[in-house]
Amino acid sequence: MKKVIFALVVLGSSAFAEIGGWSSVKKINIGKNIFSNNCAVCHGEKAEGRANFPALNGKGHVGHHSPKKLLAQITNGGGGMPAFKSKLSKQEREAVLVYLHSIWPKRVKHHYNKKFNIKD
Ligand code: HEC
Numbered sequence: 098m099k100k101v102i103f104a105l106v107v108l109g110s111s112a113f114a115e116i117g118g119w120s121s122v123k124k125i126n127i128g129k130n131i132f133s134n135n136c137a138v139c140h141g142e143k144a145e146g147r148a149n150f151p152a153l154n155g156k157g158h159v160g161h162h163s164p165k166k167l168l169a170q171i172t173n174g175g176g177g178m179p180a181f182k183s184k185l186s187k188q189e190r191e192a193v194l195v196y197l198h199s200i201w202p203k204r205v206k207h208h209y210n211k212k213f214n215i216k217d
Pocket of ligand 1: 139140150151153171177178181194
């Protein structure tokens with residue numbers, strides 16, 4: 098059992114290690130543009146959310162889900178959200194997540210990085 102858990106942890110973090118450089122300014126800026134052009138229409142210009150569209154600015158539920166899970170939502174959509182699999186490249190989907198992470202309140206980010214082993 099221990100081995101299985103270890104394998105899962107390694108898998109989980111390697112999916113993310115690929116992103117690397119969470120605080121890379123370049124990635125954040127690319128992600129910001131992608132967000133304005135593709136996501137703000139539903140999630141709000143500042144990711145503040147509205148009506149049935151969840152806030153992504155760290156004040157809602159978003160900081161409870163693993164990066165892998167959030168990326169899966171962006172890739173495959175669901176629950177009223179379109180899939181971005183064919184619209185955005187993998188790097189672009191990752192960059193938009195890095196951007197969102199960058200605007201979260203310090204406290205939320207700190208907790209998230211610790212929980213999901215992210216080196217900022
Ligand atoms: C047409 C409206 C719409 C667009 C455009 C849209 N979303 Fe969403 N998004 C939603 C809805 C609705 C949900 C809630 C899905 C659910 O509850 O299952 C959601 C959920 C999410 C979640 C999960 C939030 C959580 O708390 O678990 C993330 C992350 C997300 N969206 C990111 C994005 C990103 C990044 C983009 C742009 C690339 C985007 N969305 C574009 C409607 C949209």
